[in-house]
Amino acid sequence: MTQQTVARSEAAPDHGGAVGLRVSGMDKIYPTRRGRVEALRGIDLDIGRGEFVSLVGRSGCGKTTLLRVLSGLLPPTAGTVEAGGRPVWVDGRRDDAAFASFGLVFQEANLFPWFSITDNVALPLKLRGESTSSRRARARELCGMVGLSGFEDSYPRELSGGMRQRAAIARALACDPSVLLMDEPFGALDALTRDRMNLELQEIHAASGATVVFVTHSIPEAVFLADRVVLLTPRPGRIRSVTEVGLARPRSMETETGAGFQDIVRGLRRELDEES
Numbered sequence: 001m002t003q004q005t006v007a008r009s010e011a012a013p014d015h016g017g018a019v020g021l022r023v024s025g026m027d028k029i030y031p032t033r034r035g036r037v038e039a040l041r042g043i044d045l046d047i048g049r050g051e052f053v054s055l056v057g058r059s060g061c062g063k064t065t066l067l068r069v070l071s072g073l074l075p076p077t078a079g080t081v082e083a084g085g086r087p088v089w090v091d092g093r094r095d096d097a098a099f100a101s102f103g104l105v106f107q108e109a110n111l112f113p114w115f116s117i118t119d120n121v122a123l124p125l126k127l128r129g130e131s132t133s134s135r136r137a138r139a140r141e142l143c144g145m146v147g148l149s150g151f152e153d154s155y156p157r158e159l160s161g162g163m164r165q166r167a168a169i170a171r172a173l174a175c176d177p178s179v180l181l182m183d184e185p186f187g188a189l190d191a192l193t194r195d196r197m198n199l200e201l202q203e204i205h206a207a208s209g210a211t212v213v214f215v216t217h218s219i220p221e222a223v224f225l226a227d228r229v230v231l232l233t234p235r236p237g238r239i240r241s242v243t244e245v246g247l248a249r250p251r252s253m254e255t256e257t258g259a260g261f262q263d264i265v266r267g268l269r270r271e272l273d274e275e276s
């Protein structure tokens with residue numbers, strides 16, 4: 001694995017050495033009827049508490065698999081996964097407490113069409129047994145945070161794709177997650193909406209202090225958002241490089257026109273091209 005430091009900055013967040021997520025010697029093999037599919041091999045990755053890590057790589061290189069292993073949805077074939085210092089898997093069984101405070105966001109918003117936006121956002125609180133009044137109040141607050149004020153009583157079909165994705169983010173934030181795992185959440189959005197969502201996600205990250213792992217196809221998006229960008233090789237996915245972004249925060253659309261930003265993007269594109 002090449003550890004690459006492109007730029008450092010005084011503005012880099014201080015994680016105080018606290019580890020949010022740790023993966024050690026992790027392999028993931030899918031047993032299928034036609035044989036074993038080796039999706040990930042020898043993944044070692046420490047993600048600091050509050051850190052924002054983007055995960056990039058070609059289609060099929062194992063990004064979703066890594067996110068699913070990190071989220072506790074999928075057991076690793078070998079190696080260990082820790083969340084907040086606790087092993088997620090013990091003797092092949094998942095320790096639910098280790099990842100109780102995880103929020104997940106996928107490419108599709110997956111909202112319940114027959115629930116209002118408020119009720120969708122409040123669903124995790126309902127499952128946790130919170131009272132109707134307290135979860136409604138929290139859902140309204142979250143709608144405000146993601147720019148959905150005024151749409152609390154709307155239904156998913158009445159919202160644009162970007163707005164539905166915002167609702168999905170609000171729902172993921174409902175339980176105050178310490179870890180937010182996002183799999184190409186803006187992949188289906190138009191470019192302008194995506195830029196806006198990136199700015200908003202940056203604010204949400206700063207405000208919530210959550211550890212974020214963000215999968216994307218877009219290298220500029222990965223660099224814009226991240227403290228570090230992890231590049232995976234094609235199957236089996238291995239960590240090819242870890243790039244420290246180090247650009248000052250908060251970042252704006254001007255950041256993308258800066259030489260520092262463009263150098264990092266160019267370097268990562270070159271690495272990706274070398275693989276094809």
Ligand SMILES: Nc1ncnc2c1ncn2[C@@H]1O[C@H](COP(=O)(O)OP(=O)(O)O)[C@@H](O)[C@H]1O
Binds near residue numbers: 030032038039064
């Ligand atoms: N449930 C599964 N069973 C068998 N193979 C799978 C399964 N899920 C993913 N794969 C394979 O594992 C590899 C990595 O997939 P994935 O993690 O979805 O990649 P990415 O998200 O980077 O596109 C791919 O070759 C894919 O076909």
Ligand SMILES: [Mg+2]
Binds near residue numbers: 064065
């Ligand atoms: Mg994927």
